[in-house]
Amino acid sequence: MKSLVTILLTIGFLLTIQACGDDETTDRRADVQQEEGLTEFELEHGIGPITERIEIDEEIDQDLLTKGRDIYEMKCEMCHNMEGRMVGPELGNVLDRRSPEFVMNFILNPGRMAQDHPEGQKMLREYMTVMPFQNVKEDEARAIVEYLRYYAEHN
């Protein structure tokens, strides 16, 4: 009997410690809009490693474009059409809706975007699939933006 009490106390004690940590899942379950938690930049340009505006030349950078297209065809095309929805939203015109920084953050941090960003949450409810992180590096996400720009200009 004494030992049972010890177990319960032990477990209880450990649980208490755990509960003190900051727990993201509680917020998620409560389904509260995170808008207040997000900075203005995040609301506009997404949550992720891109935290300030990036400079983009008027001219399309050919090398970036080729690189971006290769990655897009390898890692994105099975879920996205340029025109019309598929597993995810159409991307041919995504830069009309979103800033380049938003697109990059979505590529680099899709799980968090779907969970904590109001636009991501909205899309998740519509598409019912969480976009995976496709192991894309920051410079590669930038290259994909170049390809999306090029596509939008030429179609």
Add this chain to the structure above:
Amino acid sequence: MTQIKSKKLRGILLGAGFVAIAAFVFTGCPGQQRMLDTGDAAQKVYVAPGEHDEYYGFFSGGYSGQLSVWGLPSARFLKVIPVFSQDPETGYGYSEETKPLFNTSYGFIPWDDSHHPHISQTDGDADGRWIFINANNTPRIARIDLVTFETKEILELPNTGGNHASSFVTSNTEYVIGGTRFSIPYEQDLDVPIDSYSDEFRGALSFIKVDENSGKMDLEFQIVVPPYNYDLGRAGKGPSADWVFFTTYNTEEAHTMLEVNASRNDKDFIAAVNWRKAAELVANGHGKTAPGEYYHNYYEGNQGYAISEQKNGVTILDTREIDEDFIYYLPTPKSPHGVDVDPTGEYIVGGGKLATVIPVHSFSRMLQAIEDGAVVERIDGIPVLDYDATIAGEVENPGLGPLHTEFDGRGYAYTSVYISSEIVKWSLETFEVVDRIDAYYSIGHLMITGGDTKNPDARYMVGLTKTAKDRYLPTGPKQNHPAQLYDISGDRMELLLDFPTIGEPHYAQAIRADLIKDNVAQIYEMEDNDHPHALRRIADNRVERDGNVVRVFMGSTRSHFRPDNIEGIRVGDTVYFHLTNLEQEWDVVHGIAIKGAQNSEILVAPGQTKTMKWEPNRTGIYPFYCTAFCSALHQEMQGYVRVSAADSDVPLTWRTGTN
């Protein structure tokens, strides 16, 4: 203190006393088990949800042929790594990529008996790069990579019967060893009467070189030795690092009813092999080439099909033909099973299975004996050293049937004792037993965290026992083998946990988790996918026909396959589904299964390409689907193949997304 002064083994007299103790110990009921207060024990093994264990434990599967992975001390079961047996759960041994791993000179062998996992070492300590494991039945050694936790290589050992004294590595993984348990005619496929044993049969000790960068194995040489049973082996460490020790039994050279006939001699031998010298002899041309057919199966590159290389011929050192001494026999009582070397490299402990003592040889005394020429006879050229010249002590009162020993680095050794079903702790200074604790029931190997290395990290000990009997809820006449976890950080061993395992965990290894976990791969990177049938862009999904061979280049992502409608397959075709998982997120796995396939599903990890062969033998519409619960729309992840008659002219077409 039991330093040996006389030639005679004194233990025999005490035998009767042990039987009495053993009878008491063996019948002890769980109610009397010695363990910590339940609360303290629970606290010691409690790992909170989401937290990680301190150690990885790798338990061999014995007759399951596999290797299971556990977290210690919680005893969380983590996974089974399939090695020598087909595994329908993952498709290992069923997919075209993995099938070649099972090729041997005896054909495709889909099962084996895996006994002794051993983690690669650097300077006598486990380094967590690879883990090796032996196959007993059709002699082989496998190498498992601890980045992906996958079997990467299987090497067959020719001229070997029952590769039991394996797969132990030397201090810097220069070699992994193999040894024949059943001596057989060395010359391959020799058709001779069994009673020609002493004339025709030989033992073979294999030395497999391990490439220090890739881990790739190469059978460098075999030592041909008298026809005994070579049971277990261990490399030395520190001062004895250039040596490997093998136990022998059946020095009687029996070939029938070994139970009786191989138990006559009071002493058998521990064979001490100076591997560095043997390797030098080979390098200097003292070896000769003997025939020996074997397969070497391995992967090259990041992905793709395992390569099966058929080899013939092996370099041998025959002790009858070489003048220089590089192997010595140390007489050891009696049918010794395990041979284990203490952390300092000085003591060589024999598990004198049928002896009433645990014999402990001294490495420095052995060197002295060699220098002094303390040779009592030569067998096939092998010097037999004087027992009194090499022995350091005999541990008395060890219980009945001592088998295996590991060490805590604090001056104590722990020996498993089978018949009396207990673990005895004894001092390496006084050779006296200081503590003993029950094992439930019939213990084989024991394992201490780091207990076979130069620097044991000896917090826990695991006893690997052979029968569960009443320990758990009963599950029929045949139950799973148990393991027990003990706390050995204090003076007394304390039982913490008792849990059922997978297969027959014969031996185990444990290593601090932080040496492995940060290196573990989360995905296969698509950029590095060098599989010849990989799909690198979804736009390339297609079906190709070449005669009767049809190849489907298919991609999967949550939650569809491409293509998912295929027509124009004919009865008599051999269809290969080359499925590339196009996801790059950790642990998002897709699988494929198709109705009527005569193998298993295959599971495909993120970024991986795997191939399922299918030979449809009836016309009709065949649904296929994803076997892994990959997403909310997993039930939608399906497709159809239309199979037409052999002579039909339905054109080959494929599509996705246009209803």
